[in-house]
Amino acid sequence: MPSRSNFIDGEWIDAESGDTFDTHDPANPDAVVGTYAQSGAVDAERAIEAALVASDEWADTPGPQRGRILSRASRVLAERKEELTELLVREEGKTQPEAAGEVQRAIDIFDYYGAKARDVGGTVKGASGPDTTLRTKTEPLGVAGLITPWNYPIAIPTWKIAPALAAGNAAVIKPATLAPGCTYEIAEALAEAGLPEGVLNVVTGPGGEVGDTIASHPDVDAVSFTGSTGVGNAVYDTATEDGKRVQLEMGGKNPIVVSDTADVAEAASIVAGGAFGVTGQACTATSRAIVYEDVYDEFVDAVVAEAEGIEPGNGLEGGEMGPQVSASELEGTLDYVTVGKQEGATLETGGDALDRDGHFVEPTVFADVDADSRIAQEEIFGPVLSVIPVGGYHEALAVANGVEYGLSAGIVTDDHTEANRFVDDIEAGVVKVNEKTTGVELHVPFGGMKASSSETYREQGEAGIDFYSITKTVYDNY
Structure with missing residues (x-):
């Protein structure tokens, strides 16, 4: 049975309150699957501070080097696929084939963004006049706040974490309290792969404290949320008050x-x-x-x-x-x-x-x-x-x-x-x-319309990196 503190600045740190909560097997509710830190605003602020300190060095790390770390994390997860599959089944309740498929998706996402990180940088365009270079320069936003649901507890955290890191951002993630275990396994895999301390931080606890702190904190530059429409709209209102970039993926019918x-x-x-x-x-x-x-x-x-x-x-x-x-x-x-x-x-x-x-x-x-x-x-x-x-x-x-x-x-x-x-x-x-509505490819955009999405930025594929990046246009008259 795993027992996890928060993962902040490369260290396992108990919640300021010292409180914990348990997760239970949905197929056997009396069985405790894991014990996690019951965090609050102070813990989330500590994680955001760690991400902010680490963000400049990570942003300056060349894209291919960032990509190699993500690719190594993919291999670490692949080596642990069987145990990750069992954890996912026991904590969220999927069938074994469904859980194994989701774990494989996380492996493939890190592999994909490990390769895509080599392409992050910009493009060169033809200038209208002589002696001029016209190009774009792609830069990370800074610190990304990620809030994820319980229903895909390894795939959704991965498809937020991987493009955020590939683009050069540091990140703080709050996984859902019903099934946070796989997010910690992602953090461990990235640390083993060589991710610098503070670049990814994991904080567990209630959305009303941890999630609200992430959405409202002035040092968070972008917020990506997946969950219910009601909560997503509240996150959007909070995060956009000071101009954060926001991405919401919400309900469906x-x-x-x-x-x-x-x-x-x-x-x-x-x-x-x-x-x-x-x-x-x-x-x-x-x-x-x-x-x-x-x-x-x-x-x-x-x-x-x-x-x-x-x-x-x-x-x-x-x-x-x-x-x-x-x-x-x-x-x-x-x-x-x-x-x-x-x-x-x-x-x-x-x-x-x-x-x-x-x-x-x-x-x-x-x-x-x-x-x-x-x-x-x-x-x-x-x-x-x-x-x-x-x-x-x-x-x-x-x-x-x-x-x-x-x-x-x-x-x-x-x-x-x-x-x-x-x-x-x-x-x-x-x-x-002539296909079921579930199941999507990882290298094409994913997102909804109307109340299913903020209709701002899509997730996955190259669109995933776009959300976590901003572009400068450079005119160089030599």
Whole structure:
């Protein structure tokens, strides 16, 4: 069982209060997985000071040298993949294949940004007059404050930390208190890879103290947040008061449109994968299936069969869908099941907590859902799918766009024209054709529209480095 203090300026330091908190296995809530520092504002300020002191030297470190450290960290994580996978399963609840895939993603992200760090610097352009060099010079912002959620406890911290460091920034990260263990493993891997002291600092504790301090501190130059829309908007208001650069990735209510040209069995498999994979605990999870009436009944039967074929269970014991991360998350999902019944939707399958240890719930499908109902409008963050009948493309598009969110969306169709129309018309930052709404590539931009994002900067790929960088334009008349 790991016991972790804060990681500040290359040292393990207890919280000023001396208090700690425990994390628990969602599949076995009586089992303590780790003990961590219950930090406050003083601890966050100490971490920010360490990052500020380290920032100039790290900014002056050549990009290829920074990249080599990130690449070495990738190799360290790869050597520890098995133990990291087990930690992720025990602390967050994913199945073993899901956790292993997430750990591999973190390995690949560090490898990617290790290479991309060589390209950070600027470009040369042709000048209009003679005897003049025209170029750009890319520089880091300084200190980045990173606030991450529990649902992807190694991938999301990695895709914030790696581009921030590649661009030459120092960083302070506050991982979610439900699953902070993997973030400390990242810090250890980077330290072993040669990252200078103070360049990355990890502080655990409540968002109201640690997160607010990071968002408001005058020595933090940029804030990157992933989490709920309500908290994200509060972070944005706090961070922008003194002009910080801010990046938010927040909630989703993601649709898949199922056309009457689709292979229904394939469509049901795609939808079920997006709805019930990672226990529906993803901002990109498929929450709404918007289905043409001609194939509606057949689709409902097929997706119900998919749901009923999933066996929830402990991820380390072969479970096909893990538990929800906490009792409160399970309670929230069950509350929405009650809402769906009260709203008149048809509960086709699932909807109950499982009578066993752990925060397990059945994969749940509601049919005949009103597009304006709460279960079709509000983010549930659990394995609950709403199936909505529509008359055709235009109604499907109106329903798909008729929510406050715009993160991920998909269409299953054999009509190429229809697919391209959907790509043009949908209000979402990630668009999938004949694929589930979850799962994204690491080398292309990721982000949403509307209430799913600040719509400022994208994450991942080259866009990730752009957020943590600022550009000077240099005119050199020689």
